[in-house]
Amino acid sequence: MDNIGSLRYFLPELILILFAVGAIILDLIWRKSSARRMPWFTLIGLLLAFVAVLSLRPEARLASPSLFEGMIELDSFSLYFKALFLVSAAFIVLFSIRTTEIASVIRGEYHALLLASTVGMCLMASASNLLLAYLSLEMVSISSYILTGFRVRHARSSEAAFKYVFYGAAASGTMLFGFSILFGLTGHTGLREIAASLHQLFQDATPGVSLAAIVATVFVLAGLGYKIASVPFHAWSPDVYEGAPTPITAFLSVASKAAGFGLLIRFFYTGLAEPITATTTWSVIGDLDWQLLLAVIAAFTMTTGNLLAIQQDNLKRLLAYSSIAHGGYMLMAVLLLTQSGMQATLFYLGVYLFMNLGAFLVVILIADRLGSEDIAAYRGLSSRAPFVAFTMTVFLFSLTGLPPFAGFIGKLYLFAAVIESKLYWLAIIGVLNSVISLYYYVRVIKTMYLDEASTETPLQLPALYRVLLFALVIPTILLGVYWNPLYQWAAAALIRS
Amino acid sequence: MTVTAAMFYLFAVLTVGSAVLVVTTRNVVYAAFSLMLTLCSVACLYVMLHADFLAATQVIIYVGGILVLVLFGVMMTSGKLDMKLRMERGRLIPGSLVGLILLALLIRIIYQSPWQVQDTNMLESTTKSTTQSIGESILGQYLLPFEIVSVILLVALIGAVLISRKEVKEIEES
Numbered sequence: 001m002d003n004i005g006s007l008r009y010f011l012p013e014l015i016l017i018l019f020a021v022g023a024i025i026l027d028l029i030w031r032k033s034s035a036r037r038m039p040w041f042t043l044i045g046l047l048l049a050f051v052a053v054l055s056l057r058p059e060a061r062l063a064s065p066s067l068f069e070g071m072i073e074l075d076s077f078s079l080y081f082k083a084l085f086l087v088s089a090a091f092i093v094l095f096s097i098r099t100t101e102i103a104s105v106i107r108g109e110y111h112a113l114l115l116a117s118t119v120g121m122c123l124m125a126s127a128s129n130l131l132l133a134y135l136s137l138e139m140v141s142i143s144s145y146i147l148t149g150f151r152v153r154h155a156r157s158s159e160a161a162f163k164y165v166f167y168g169a170a171a172s173g174t175m176l177f178g179f180s181i182l183f184g185l186t187g188h189t190g191l192r193e194i195a196a197s198l199h200q201l202f203q204d205a206t207p208g209v210s211l212a213a214i215v216a217t218v219f220v221l222a223g224l225g226y227k228i229a230s231v232p233f234h235a236w237s238p239d240v241y242e243g244a245p246t247p248i249t250a251f252l253s254v255a256s257k258a259a260g261f262g263l264l265i266r267f268f269y270t271g272l273a274e275p276i277t278a279t280t281t282w283s284v285i286g287d288l289d290w291q292l293l294l295a296v297i298a299a300f301t302m303t304t305g306n307l308l309a310i311q312q313d314n315l316k317r318l319l320a321y322s323s324i325a326h327g328g329y330m331l332m333a334v335l336l337l338t339q340s341g342m343q344a345t346l347f348y349l350g351v352y353l354f355m356n357l358g359a360f361l362v363v364i365l366i367a368d369r370l371g372s373e374d375i376a377a378y379r380g381l382s383s384r385a386p387f388v389a390f391t392m393t394v395f396l397f398s399l400t401g402l403p404p405f406a407g408f409i410g411k412l413y414l415f416a417a418v419i420e421s422k423l424y425w426l427a428i429i430g431v432l433n434s435v436i437s438l439y440y441y442v443r444v445i446k447t448m449y450l451d452e453a454s455t456e457t458p459l460q461l462p463a464l465y466r467v468l469l470f471a472l473v474i475p476t477i478l479l480g481v482y483w484n485p486l487y488q489w490a491a492a493a494l495i496r497s
Numbered sequence: 498m499t500v501t502a503a504m505f506y507l508f509a510v511l512t513v514g515s516a517v518l519v520v521t522t523r524n525v526v527y528a529a530f531s532l533m534l535t536l537c538s539v540a541c542l543y544v545m546l547h548a549d550f551l552a553a554t555q556v557i558i559y560v561g562g563i564l565v566l567v568l569f570g571v572m573m574t575s576g577k578l579d580m581k582l583r584m585e586r587g588r589l590i591p592g593s594l595v596g597l598i599l600l601a602l603l604i605r606i607i608y609q610s611p612w613q614v615q616d617t618n619m620l621e622s623t624t625k626s627t628t629q630s631i632g633e634s635i636l637g638q639y640l641l642p643f644e645i646v647s648v649i650l651l652v653a654l655i656g657a658v659l660i661s662r663k664e665v666k667e668i669e670e671s
Contacts, residue, residue: 003640017648024655068641109655116652123645131642139649146656181606187613201611208609215606 006067009059009074011052012082013119019045020115027108034108042093042111046118050086053079061492070190072126073266080346080493081125081262084353088255089118091357091468095247098462099364102150102245110150114251117143121255125262128270130179130189133263134172137223140259141168144252148244160243167226167236175223181216182271185209191271195285199274202286213288217272221293224267227260228327231300238308241320246367249316250360253323258349265334265342268294273337282337294335295426301328302433310440315363316373318440319356322399325437326352332430333414336421339494344413346490351398351410351479358395358472361465362388369459375444380453385461389448391473396441398476401434406479413487505545511538529567536560550628 007014023042027034059065060076067074092114096106120139127133145168149161183189186197201209225233241249272290273282284291305325312318330348333341363373365388370377382389398407411434418427479486515534522528536559543552635643 003637006641021651069638071639071641109659112655113652116648119648129642131639132645135642135645135649139645139652142649142656143652146652146659149660181610184612185610206611208606208611212606212610215602 001065001067001069003068006065009056009065009067011056012049012086013122015045015049015052016115016119016122019048020112020119023108023112023115035103035106038106038108038111039093039097042115043090045115046086046090046093050083050090053082053086066128070192071129071132072123073128074126076493077266077346078122078126078262080489081258081349082122084258084349085118085121085125085255088251088258088353088357089114091361091472092247092251092255094464094468095250095357095361095364096245098368098464099245099247100368101364102247105150110147113143113147117147117251118255121259121262124259125266127263127266128191130183130191130194133267134176134179137172137175137227137263140227140256141172144248144256147248147251148240150245150248154243156243157245158243160240163236164240167233171223171226171233174219178216178219178222181212181219185212185216191267194271195274198272198285198288202288210287213272213286214290217288217290217293220267221297224260224264225297228257228264228331229301229324230297230327230331231304231324234301234304234324237324238317238320241323242314242317246316246360246364246373249320250357250364253320253360254353254356257323257327258353261330261334261345261349265345268334269337269342284337291335291337294331295423298328298331298335299426299429301325301331302430303328306433306436306440310436312440313375314373315375315378315444318375318444319359319363322437322440323356325433326356326399328433329411329414329430332426333417336417336423338417338421340413340420341417342494343487343490344410344417346493347413347483347487348410350486350490351406351476351483354472354475354479355395355398355405355407358391358469358476359399361468361472362392362395365461365465375447378444378447379451380456381448381459383456384453385459387466387469388459388461391469392448393445394473394476396445398480400438400441402438404477404480406476406483409480409483501545505542508538508541508545511535512542525571526568529564529571532567533560533564536564547627549626550631 001009019042022045023038026041027038030037056074057076057079060074060079065074066072072078093111096102096110102110117140120136120143123132123136124140127136145161145165148164149158151157179189182194185201186194188194188197198209198213222233226236229237241253244252268290269282272288273284276283302325305321305323305328309318309321309325312321330345330352333344333348335341366377366381367373378392381392394405398405401407401411415427415430418430512535515531515538518531519528519535522531536555540552540555540560543549543555
């Protein structure tokens with residue numbers, strides 16, 4: 001579709017950009033009252049964009065147009081991701097209102113950057129051209145670097161931002177090198193054209209194609225793997241997660257990771273695979289066996305994340321490692337190239353949003369009240385703030401994958417999809433990892449319920465936090481018993497290549 | 498060896514040689530000047546590829562803009578930044594080993610792969626300016642990436658202001 005015609009379908013992103021620019025300008029006009037008004041202004045923008053996303057759903061399912069001369073796709077797949085990004089961005093805005101960590105330095109720019117980052121993520125999930133894939137990834141990265149280093153005179157925050165920039169630059173540079181090899185081989189930057197051209201090259205058995213294609217895939221994986229924090233590109237994440245302001249950590253671990261998965265799925269399913277039957281199953285192009293590559297990476301990612309999480313005493317760091325492990329679980333289902341694998345991944349991303357944001361909200365809340373992120377600070381929390389302790393227990397059990405919470409259903413679908421594809425060794429590693437993760441999640445719960453608190457003074461909860469905890473704990477429980485609506489939405493969002 | 502080939506090898510050696518100097522020299526000013534040589538030779542390589550617009554942009558932005566900024570930065574911070582750059586040599590051997598393996602792999606790919614090459618003779622092809630077609634692509638097929646770049650630059654600009662403003666605040670208060 002041409003540029004002017006595409007604008008209508010680009011409405012969510014346009015709204016977000018408009019509000020991002022608006023936030024900067026209004027910050028100058030409102031001045032003192034900006035801190036009070038800006039979150040609500042941002043929320044209106046996110047809400048409008050969300051409505052726009054929902055209104056595009058029927059059209060995406062019927063026509064699925066390719067927009068802006070083939071730069072981005074408007075399909076149910078990208079809309080599902082956009083909805084995830086917008087919901088998590090809205091939660092992050094609400095998280096940031098009261099937190100003492102950054103409330104004093106928050107200005108319009110914070111919200112503008114958050115919105116810009118969300119736009120980048122929306123583009124990542126819908127990019128169908130290497131050029132735009134790279135640009136959207138950079139857009140998310142650059143705004144994340146700044147948000148990570150947002151705290152004034154905070155050594156850890158600055159160090160985290162610094163490390164993030166260096167890792168990011170190296171990773172995206174490597175990815176660009178991979179893109180250039182792919183472009184050299186096929187002469188195209190559009191993912192569909194690349195797939196068609198690779199198919200032809202493999203069919204003609206042109207010598208030298210496999211090696212170049214495999215090296216290109218590994219290079220591209222450096223950039224994508226860095227975004228989803230998979231081994232061996234995960235080393236940045238614990239430091240960045242610990243140093244960044246906690247709302248931003250939550251944003252990175254949920255939305256940024258989901259965006260990485262969106263682009264990864266788009267790249268591998270559209271660019272390096274071809275559908276066998278209509279819309280259900282895919283196969284890799286030629287003898288380019290990237291499935292095994294991803295399987296090994298997934299196994300290492302889960303295991304590394306979980307084994308390192310055991311040793312952590314800082315809850316934020318623990319959640320960082322656990323987030324690496326969850327990336328591994330999802331990667332396990334992504335590489336299957338089956339409908340059930342895709343559906344399980346999308347569903348898990350949705351579930352993961354609520355439970356992980358919930359866990360981080362408790363971290364924010366406790367850090368706010370007690371000034372510490374160490375697990376030791378959670379001693380006897382059950383008697384000081386029973387509601388917080390209860391919700392944290394729900395989130396952690398759900399992250400472990402215990403019934404009757406949403407995480408259980410999510411993991412059930414993931415493992416079922418893996419077993420369906422007869423990758424038994426991977427499924428066994430996955431289950432073993434879930435058992436390991438039980439240990440460190442339950443350790444936190446044990447600290448909250450069985451250990452004696454140093455004081456018995458009850459913790460005061462601001463009403464906003466109470467509402468937010470409710471808003472996150474209800475879906476976590478509800479999706480564990482009645483998950484069909486989200487699962488159906490995930491089913492409808494399957495990618496069409 | 499034709500004149501074109503000779504010129505290509507000249508610029509290639511200049512590019513790689515000065516790039517090596519950038520990372521090995523211990524003096525920041527020398528490094529900046531070698532970087533200028535690298536960037537200029539890359540611009541020459543662009544000219545040889547008939548990418549005239551790209552070559553001009555390279556000179557204006559990198560050599561004219563960024564490099565002058567780097568030199569200004571060195572000038573303003575002289576004294577503070579006059580330190581000897583320390584280089585860690587502990588990881589030299591494993592690092593270069595990985596680098597060499599990667600280089601061998603890439604060389605193999607470069608020679609073996611069936612690249613999509615346009616078969617035109619460099620000297621005979623019409624010397625048409627690329628500016629017009631770039632302009633048309635930017636406002637046609639590549640409109641969205643072009644606009645997205647502007648948003649990215651805005652974000653980077655805000656970020657730069659935010660980060661530098663913090664430092665100003667610190668100086669005022671201390």
